[in-house]
Amino acid sequence: MLTPNQISLVKATIPVLREHGVALTAHFYARMLKGNPELRQVFNQGHQRAGRQQEALAAAVLAYAEHIENPAALLPAVEHIAGKHVSVGIRAEHYPIVGRHLLASIQEVLGDAATPELIEAWGAAYGQLAGILIEKESALYDEAANVEGGWSGWRAFRIAEKTAETADVVSLKLVPVDGGRVAAVKPGQFISVRVYVESEGLIQPRQYTVSAADDASLRISVKRVDAKASACSCGGGCSAELPAGMVSNTLHAKNVGDLVDVAFPQGGFVLADGTGPVQLMSAGIGITPMLPMLKAAAEAGREVLFYHVCRTPEDFAMKAEVEAVAAAHPKVKVVVRTTATEGRPSLADIAAVTVAGADCYVCGPVDAMELFARGAREGGAAKVSAEKFGTGMFSV
Ligand SMILES: NC(=O)C1=CN([C@@H]2O[C@H](COP(=O)(O)OP(=O)(O)OC[C@H]3O[C@@H](n4cnc5c(N)ncnc54)[C@H](OP(=O)(O)O)[C@@H]3O)[C@@H](O)[C@H]2O)C=CC1
Numbered sequence: 001m002l003t004p005n006q007i008s009l010v011k012a013t014i015p016v017l018r019e020h021g022v023a024l025t026a027h028f029y030a031r032m033l034k035g036n037p038e039l040r041q042v043f044n045q046g047h048q049r050a051g052r053q054q055e056a057l058a059a060a061v062l063a064y065a066e067h068i069e070n071p072a073a074l075l076p077a078v079e080h081i082a083g084k085h086v087s088v089g090i091r092a093e094h095y096p097i098v099g100r101h102l103l104a105s106i107q108e109v110l111g112d113a114a115t116p117e118l119i120e121a122w123g124a125a126y127g128q129l130a131g132i133l134i135e136k137e138s139a140l141y142d143e144a145a146n147v148e149g150g151w152s153g154w155r156a157f158r159i160a161e162k163t164a165e166t167a168d169v170v171s172l173k174l175v176p177v178d179g180g181r182v183a184a185v186k187p188g189q190f191i192s193v194r195v196y197v198e199s200e201g202l203i204q205p206r207q208y209t210v211s212a213a214d215d216a217s218l219r220i221s222v223k224r225v226d227a228k229a230s231a232c233s234c235g236g237g238c239s240a241e242l243p244a245g246m247v248s249n250t251l252h253a254k255n256v257g258d259l260v261d262v263a264f265p266q267g268g269f270v271l272a273d274g275t276g277p278v279q280l281m282s283a284g285i286g287i288t289p290m291l292p293m294l295k296a297a298a299e300a301g302r303e304v305l306f307y308h309v310c311r312t313p314e315d316f317a318m319k320a321e322v323e324a325v326a327a328a329h330p331k332v333k334v335v336v337r338t339t340a341t342e343g344r345p346s347l348a349d350i351a352a353v354t355v356a357g358a359d360c361y362v363c364g365p366v367d368a369m370e371l372f373a374r375g376a377r378e379g380g381a382a383k384v385s386a387e388k389f390g391t392g393m394f395s396v
Pocket residue numbers: 209223233283284285286287288289309310311312338339340343344345363364365366367368369371387388389390
């Protein structure tokens with residue numbers, strides 16, 4: 001429990017965090033990854049290089065300082081972060097390391113302004129947050145270990161099938177090397193996949209939505225990411241050219257029979273139970289969580305609008321699967337917009353297709369998600385949920 005004086009001291013740093021938060025977190029990551037280089041295998045080095053992780057952490061530290069009197073307000077963010085942490089293997093023993101580097105960074109960046117009292121207050125604040133996260137993460141690890149077909153930490157999977165979906169998307173069907181069962185995945189959840197990235201000399205984990213699953217396998221569908229073709233969609237104002245997708249491109253180079261490590265499925269961007277209409281809106285590779293949601297909603301007999309934006313018909317990944325679901329379920333309607341010929345949809349276009357009262361899910365580039373969410377709300381959707389891959393939280 002923080003004392004009233006510690007709460008005031010943490011709140012007094014809010015203006016500094018607003019202005020210099022990213023400088024602080026950039027200093028922190030550089031310090032921690034130099035002092036504890038083993039953590040380079042846990043943190044996404046692509047996001048580090050693009051500056052996304054530093055921005056996301058700065059935003060999180062600021063949000064925490066702003067809500068220091070009522071951390072319960074951050075519960076949805078805590079649940080999201082805990083799922084990501086468990087998925088990349090962050091454990092209780094990592095927290096003291098992070099805390100040590102964070103406090104030292106506050107001291108080093110603020111200089112004389114960082115009085116011993118302030119450092120002590122931030123130490124207490126960090127301890128409080130770490131305690132909340134450790135408890136939540138420990139519950140998620142236990143849940144993953146105790147469910148049938150579940151596991152805690154990394155489990156070795158073999159690539160059983162590799163299918164080219166489009167010119168730059170491949171699907172990989174993964175089966176456990178131990179021959180055991182695979183626990184049920186909620187439609188929309190993601191797994192972390194961990195591979196050795198030769199060019200970096202590093203093991204790296206990344207999250208991929210499960211695009212199909214059964215009790216013996218998981219499938220992911222991965223888009224190749226070229227350095228020059230990358231356009232940052234993090235929403236954090238990154239304008240620099242982004243590095244090539246080190247894990248996605250490593251996965252593209254893998255073949256049937258190769259092994260990867262997989263973490264238990266996580267994530268709260270899932271199809272909610274219900275009987276009402278569902279609207280699934282995706283752009284590009286954002287289709288991956290929509291496909292399992294489509295199958296689940298169709299099988300439950302719900303009315304579904306599946307709306308997808310892609311550049312050309314050839315860029316429509318898993319098109320045959322979507323069409324097969326629609327053919328088998330008359331209450332499923334598919335609308336595809338190809339931007340190469342029709343241009344991008346407008347807000348009015350999205351509002352016009354929206355099913356009034358639908359539970360709407362959106363996924364894809366950040367700008368497209370914002371457009372879909374606004375259009376769906378204008379068109380009378382009951383609820384809009386969004387998923388952004390990468391760092392931090394996203395709300396539309
Ligand atoms: N589960 C998840 O959270 C996942 C999220 N993603 C996210 O999806 C993003 C990119 O996917 P990717 O396939 O590379 O996207 P692309 O850049 O290839 O774009 C895909 C389609 O979306 C259209 N589009 C892009 N921006 C807008 C917009 N503002 N309004 C309307 N249409 C738009 C493009 O139109 P045009 O031809 O005009 O560019 C194109 O037709 C990634 O940033 C990734 O973060 C991906 C996978 C899973």
